[in-house]
Structures are given as structure tokens and as C-alpha cells.
Amino acid sequence: MRVVLLGPPGAGKGTQARFIQEEHGACLVSTGDILRKAVSDRTSLGRKASEYIQKGELAPDTLMIDLVAERLSGEDCLRGFILDGFPRTVAQAEGLEAVLRDRGFALDGVLSLRVPRAAIIQRLAGRRTCRNCGSLYHVIFSPPRRSGVCDRCQGELYQREDDREETVAARLDVYERQTAPLVDYYRKKDLLREIDGAGDVSGVRNHVRQALGPAPIRKKD
Numbered sequence: 001m002r003v004v005l006l007g008p009p010g011a012g013k014g015t016q017a018r019f020i021q022e023e024h025g026a027c028l029v030s031t032g033d034i035l036r037k038a039v040s041d042r043t044s045l046g047r048k049a050s051e052y053i054q055k056g057e058l059a060p061d062t063l064m065i066d067l068v069a070e071r072l073s074g075e076d077c078l079r080g081f082i083l084d085g086f087p088r089t090v091a092q093a094e095g096l097e098a099v100l101r102d103r104g105f106a107l108d109g110v111l112s113l114r115v116p117r118a119a120i121i122q123r124l125a126g127r128r129t130c131r132n133c134g135s136l137y138h139v140i141f142s143p144p145r146r147s148g149v150c151d152r153c154q155g156e157l158y159q160r161e162d163d164r165e166e167t168v169a170a171r172l173d174v175y176e177r178q179t180a181p182l183v184d185y186y187r188k189k190d191l192l193r194e195i196d197g198a199g200d201v202s203g204v205r206n207h208v209r210q211a212l213g214p215a216p217i218r219k220k221d
């Protein structure tokens with residue numbers, strides 16, 4: 001199982017990626033995670049990425065492709081992978097295709113989680129985080145027992161800057177501009193599977209399961 005998972009911030013990609021990982025035995029590859037690890041480990045690619053990060057710039061497509069190619073060469077990815085956060089551009093998609101082709105592989109599909117803009121803003125703008133222990137709440141879906149106070153440690157709850165409504169709206173604008181050409185690219189290749197991500201977690205999980213087909217039967221050790 002080799003799939004790409006697309007979706008705007010707040011669409012629930014991380015939750016569904018973990019479900020696919022558990023059900024299909026594929027490794028979960030998050031470009032954010034591998035970028036941070038490469039920088040922390042001061043690998044050759046990590047040092048190059050750090051130069052861009054320190055300048056407040058995005059790492060170029062070629063560097064991101066190299067980072068992903070290096071990660072996909074890991075033994076844990078031989079049985080398959082779920083890519084979360086990559087590709088973000090058509091150039092990255094073409095680079096990924098070349099990397100897989102060189103290894104005799106191809107993508108099985110691209111899942112795009114579709115969630116209405118208003119629902120995403122409600123999901124993200126309603127989040128609150130404890131300053132003390134980091135516990136997460138939502139003013140509508142999972143509110144604390146006392147407004148503004150953490151149930152676990154009684155710490156103060158606050159709204160992160162990137163969860164403010166105007167910031168979320170700006171992030172969605174950027175995502176839509178970046179991803180529209182990518183969605184068209186995969187649609188033309190007949191790889192795109194659009195998933196209704198507006199329901200509850202279990203409902204979305206069923207949509208994902210239908211799109212991917214049955215999980216393989218694993219042999220017992």
C-alpha cells in the first residue's frame with residue numbers, strides 16, 4: 001500500500017493516516033517529522049534544510065524530494081507507506097513519481113480529504129491548549145469542565161496564534177492555492193480518491209476503508 005494523503009489543515013489527516021498505518025501495516029511518513037529529524041541529526045540534507053529554515057524560507061522542491069527519497073529507502077517502508085504533507089506541489093509530485101519509478105514502484109492512490117471551509121475554521125479556531133501540561137480542548141466538541149481551566153492540572157487554557165480565525169483562514173487560502181494544481185494532476189492520472197472528511201472519525205474511517213479496499217491478511221508470527 002503506497003498512498004498520498006491530501007487535505008487542508010484541520011481535515012483530520014493525522015488521525016486517518018494512523019488508521020491506515022495500523023490496518024495496512026504501512027509506515028507513516030510525515031515530511032514535517034523527517035525535516036525536523038534531519039535538522040536535529042545534522043545530516044547533510046538536514047544542514048541544507050536548516051539554512052532555509054533560519055532564513056524563514058521554505059525548503060526547495062529538490063531538497064524535499066531528496067529527504068523523502070531517503071526516508072522511503074528505510075526498511076520499514078518496504079511494505080508500503082502513507083505520505084502526509086508531501087507532495088505539496090506538482091514539481092514534488094513529479095519528483096516522487098520518478099523516485100518510485102526508479103525503484104520499480106508506483107502509487108496505489110491519492111486520498112483527498114474534503115471538509116467545508118467553515119467546518120475547518122470551527123474545528124481549529126475552537127481549540128484551546130493548556131499552558132502548563134499541553135492538554136487540548138475544544139470550546140464546542142470537548143470543552144473543559146470550567147471555562148478556561150484545564151481539567152487535569154488547573155492550568156490556564158489559551159488559543160494558539162495559528163488557531164486564531166484570521167490565521168486559519170490565511171492558512172486555508174495558501175493551501176487551496178498550492179493544492180488545486182496538485183489535485184488536478186492526480187485526477188488526470190486517475191489516482192485521486194476524494195473522501196468526505198466532514199463526518200465523525202469512524203464515519204470518515206469507513207470512507208477511507210472503502211477507497212483503499214480490504215486490508216491484507218497478515219501472517220501470525
